Amino acid sequence: MGLRGPFPLGVKNCTSLTELDLSSNHLTGQLPSNVSDFMQFLTKLDLSSNNLSGPIPSSFCNLSFINVLRLDNNQLTGQIPLELAGLDRIKEFDVANNRLSGQVPIFRSSSISADSYAGNLGLCGPPLDPCVWRAEKDLFLAGFAVGFPFFTIVTLLMVYCSTRLSMSNMRSFLLMVKKIKGRKQDLISQSPDILLTEQNNTEESKVTSMEKYIRRLSLVELKLATNNFDTKSEIGYGNMGIMYKAVFPNSMMLAVKRLHKFESFEKEFLLEIQILGRLRNTNLVPLLCFCFEMDKKFLVYKYMSNGTLHQWLHSRPQVEGRKMGWTLRLRIAVGIARGLAWLHHNNALQVAHLKIDSKCILLDDMFEPKISNFGNSIILMTTSGTLSSGCTFVVQHSVPSP
Structure with a gap:
């Protein structure tokens, strides 16, 4: 569309909007904090590939009907509001290629992957790498220095003791495991009605x-x-x-x-x-x-x-x-x-x-x-x-x- 300048506030009069796609324009400035006030039924908001800057407003968590929220390829900074995790209906969330930092929200939807946060070096938390602060790193190194030698000794003792087991005892153990697996399989094959009952649409x-x-x-x-x-x-x-x-x-x-x-x-x-x-x-x-x-x-x-x-x-x-x-x-x-x-x-x-x-x-x-x-x-x-x-x-x- 070739739009330039700040976010067009004229859309506030379109209160019945369910989808708004302003992607691939030249929008600048910050994201409006009152979008949820005048577009409460919005299910899709696509502002990707613009030049928007500043933080993501925490008021976006009030877009209770939103399914798709795309803010990728902008110049957004700060932390992603953790309140966005309360958007129960969201299926697609993309903030890739911005300058965001901090912990990411933990959404209920499994469709939001690490690709949604690509290009933001300061982000952490599932599905990205864990957020580990310096003090936690130091504590981990100290624990590793103490625990690794102990783990090594215990492992060597277990290997030594296992070699002392007679072959007859080992065969008895394997036979017992095989019988248990066989009985479990028989129970499953003989009771399909139970499984079907549990899977019925109640x-x-x-x-x-x-x-x-x-x-x-x-x-x-x-x-x-x-x-x-x-x-x-x-x-x-x-x-x-x-x-x-x-x-x-x-x-x-x-x-x-x-x-x-x-x-x-x-x-x-x-x-x-x-x-x-x-x-x-x-x-x-x-x-x-x-x-x-x-x-x-x-x-x-x-x-x-x-x-x-x-x-x-x-x-x-x-x-x-x-x-x-x-x-x-x-x-x-x-x-x-x-x-x-x-x-x-x-x-x-x-x-x-x-x-x-x-x-x-x-x-x-x-x-x-x-x-x-x-x-x-x-x-x-x-x-x-x-x-x-x-x-x-x-x-x-x-x-x-x-």
């Missing part, structure tokens, strides 16, 4: 597999945020469950849906995670976290201060004396249409909602519509171009949404 394993998309919270964290699910924290109720307003220690307000204990809602729980956990769009309600503990299921969303569209069309005007004008109604309708069009034609995962009504349209503080309640949806097409098996059971029943 509900817990399916839920655990979704942790790469969204964060998993503990029941204790949710109890603290909702004052032990106090009735005063309730903001909605439906057939699937109760919605609570939750306030976390960092003063962040989120909405927690506590699902009822019905077997029929297990599929809705998994579908909601599978769809909203993988898709990011400005007109879809952001699913941020989930909890599956002690047979209790919770879904955690971004809190929408203006409630549902249904409340504004039927309840709130009478209670609060506020009316929703036609201009605002038209803007909301266009936003819903855009969200549905994106769901139907998204290349990664094509989804049919099947149950759109005013109750499942949430409104944020700017009255931007957010489509929610995907428990009855079907996945029409995946990246492999095949129909999802989920649609064979989801269309058989319809559960009213809260």
Whole structure:
């Protein structure tokens, strides 16, 4: 594109961006520290092959949906913020060919290799060489000077004693080892059902597999945020469950849906995670976290201060004396249409909602519509171009949404 100068702050108006590629330009100056404030749904940020300098902002750890972060081939200095290790969804991280130093973050993803840090002579820690300070080196040398002679003596004694063993004892020992190996192999060959049972896809394993998309919270964290699910924290109720307003220690307000204990809602729980956990769009309600503990299921969303569209069309005007004008109604309708069009034609995962009504349209503080309640949806097409098996059971029943 031939861009020159500092990072273009004009992109802050593009709040629905999911990918930003400004690689191979002539950008200079420092990285902006507030990217996560105006591009919170960003999944890919590529600023490689520029002339950016200065440190990597620690606020990048707030890009909670980021999958790809490329900052290679710049002039970045300082230490890589260790907080970036908390980016659970990151699959590609590259800071090669900069002037970074210090310990590198320990990411959960195994796809981030030493090549991601190449060309930074001051970096250390897995998957690079261990971070060994001078004092630790001196301690190692002292220990080596004392331990090596002792190790050598013990090794020589073991070799001497082994030569004293008779050949008959040695043969008996080898025969015993062979029998043990044979019995172990027999147990494995005779019990394939046990192994298959352990490898079956249980509900817990399916839920655990979704942790790469969204964060998993503990029941204790949710109890603290909702004052032990106090009735005063309730903001909605439906057939699937109760919605609570939750306030976390960092003063962040989120909405927690506590699902009822019905077997029929297990599929809705998994579908909601599978769809909203993988898709990011400005007109879809952001699913941020989930909890599956002690047979209790919770879904955690971004809190929408203006409630549902249904409340504004039927309840709130009478209670609060506020009316929703036609201009605002038209803007909301266009936003819903855009969200549905994106769901139907998204290349990664094509989804049919099947149950759109005013109750499942949430409104944020700017009255931007957010489509929610995907428990009855079907996945029409995946990246492999095949129909999802989920649609064979989801269309058989319809559960009213809260």
